[in-house]
Amino acid sequence: MLAMRALPAPPTALAYSPLADLLIAGTVAGAVMALQADSLAELFVVGLDPAAEGAPRCLAFSPDGATLAVGTEGGPIALFHVGRSGAAVTLDRVGVLRGHTAPVVAVDWSEGGGELQSNSATHELLFWEARTCSQLAAASTRPLRWASASCRASWPLLGAVARAAHPDCLVASCRTRAGDAVAVGHLSGGLSLHPYPCASHLAPARLVDNAHSDGVVGLAWCADDGYLLSIGEDGALLQWAYTGGGGGGELDGVGAVAAALEEAELDSD
Numbered sequence: 425m426l427a428m429r430a431l432p433a434p435p436t437a438l439a440y441s442p443l444a445d446l447l448i449a450g451t452v453a454g455a456v457m458a459l460q461a462d463s464l465a466e467l468f469v470v471g472l473d474p475a476a477e478g479a480p481r482c483l484a485f486s487p488d489g490a491t492l493a494v495g496t497e498g499g500p501i502a503l504f505h506v507g508r509s510g511a512a513v514t515l516d517r518v519g520v521l522r523g524h525t526a527p528v529v530a531v532d533w534s535e536g537g538g539e540l541q542s543n544s545a546t547h548e549l550l551f552w553e554a555r556t557c558s559q560l561a562a563a564s565t566r567p568l569r570w571a572s573a574s575c576r577a578s579w580p581l582l583g584a585v586a587r588a589a590h591p592d593c594l595v596a597s598c599r600t601r602a603g604d605a606v607a608v609g610h611l612s613g614g615l616s617l618h619p620y621p622c623a624s625h626l627a628p629a630r631l632v633d634n635a636h637s638d639g640v641v642g643l644a645w646c647a648d649d650g651y652l653l654s655i656g657e658d659g660a661l662l663q664w665a666y667t668g669g670g671g672g673g674e675l676d677g678v679g680a681v682a683a684a685l686e687e688a689e690l691d692s693d
Contacts, residue, residue, distance in 0.1 A: 429464040431457070439483035439492070446506070446513060448492060450480025456494060456504075458513060470504070470515050472496060484531040484540075487571045491518070491554065493540060495528030501542060503554060519557035523550050530574040539568055547577040547591045573599035573606050573620065584608050584618050586625035598643035598652075600666075607652050607675075609640025615654060615664075617675055632675055636660060 433451035440447055440461065447459040454474050458467040472480065478497030485492055485506075492515065494502040501521040507514035526544040533540055539560065540552045551560040573580060576594045584606070588594050596609035599620050606620040613636035618629050636656030644653045645666075652664040652675060664675040 427462070427464040429459065429466075437480050437483045439485055441485055441506070442487060442489040443508075445508075446489075448483050448485075450483055450494065452479050454479050456480060456483075456492075456515065458515060467513055468515070470517075472502065473498075476500060477502065478527075481527050482530055482574070484533060484572070484574065486533045486537040486554070487535060488537055491537070493521075493531045493533070495531050495542060497527045499524040499526060499528060499544070501528055501531060501540070501552070503557065519554075521550075521552045521557055521559075523559050524548055530576065532570045532572045532574050532578075534565075535569045535571045537571075539565060541565070541570065541575050541578060543575040543577050549575065549577050573597055576608070579623070580621035581606065581608070581618075583622035583624045583627045584616065584629070587616070587629065596640050596643045598645060600645050600649045601647065602649055607643050607645070607654075609643050609654060609656075611639045613638050613640060613656055613658070615640065615643075615652075615675060617666075630674060632664075635662065 431449060431451060433453040435449050435451055437450040445461055447461050449457045454472045456470040460467060476498050477500050480494050481497055482495040490506055492504045492506055502517060503519040504515040505518045507516060524544040526546040528542055529545050530543040531540055538554055540554060542550050551562060551565045553560055574597060576597050577591055585591050585594060593611045594608055595611050597606055599606045604620055606618050608616045615632040615635040616629050619627055635654060636658050638657035640654055640656050642655045650666060652666055655661045667674050
């Protein structure tokens with residue numbers, strides 16, 4: 425362990441800056457905390473509007489690390505400019521995206537950093553222009569390439585949603601850094617691996633039905649896409665070896681379990 429820090433309130437979201445210098449944590453108290461990435465030292469805390477916004481539900485940096493999007497319990501998405509001057513870092517609110525009627529649970533930036541897509545807890549999919557904080561028509565976003573795939577209710581994941589019994593069954597998603605496959609976590613505790621984009625339910629998929637004994641709450645790929653990490657409500661952090669590519673590969677449990685009571689080996693048959 426390199427560093428550890430106790431937060432003043434239970435966390436709700438965490439984001440790591442693309443510049444590798446900053447961690448942002450959201451808490452149930454409605455705070456957005458900035459921490460140094462190497463030491464976890466607290467830099468400052470920014471509060472959200474408790475009446476209109478509530479607690480942060482998701483956090484997402486733009487690809488250049490210059491803007492932070494904060495999806496909130498109340499529905500608005502707050503945009504903050506990340507100012508850097510030497511070792512000093514600031515967060516300045518530059519706009520608010522309003523349109524969701526339920527808590528915002530996922531945000532993705534376009535690769536160019538000028539647009540966003542967002543999901544609410546009721547599976548709304550909305551598109552935005554960051555500069556003007558205005559909503560975009562879905563048709564105008566077709567040429568865009570997205571820098572991540574956190575929004576489960578989205579066109580590139582339509583096939584994965586169609587394979588599920590209900591959209592509520594899909595609770596986490598994460599695309600490989602190569603951009604050719606996406607892992608999806610299920611409310612039942614299972615994992616599935618799909619080609620990206622996955623526009624049809626007929627697209628091939630690899631399933632691990634009993635990856636966790638409870639719902640999956642988070643997924644992350646390592647830097648070279650060789651391993652997938654999954655964390656569940658059962659308290660287990662599992663490491664999966666990924667072989668192949670394009671969603672046609674395999675996820676093999678390698679028996680590495682952290683934050684659990686004991687080690688376990690999983691079979692991905």
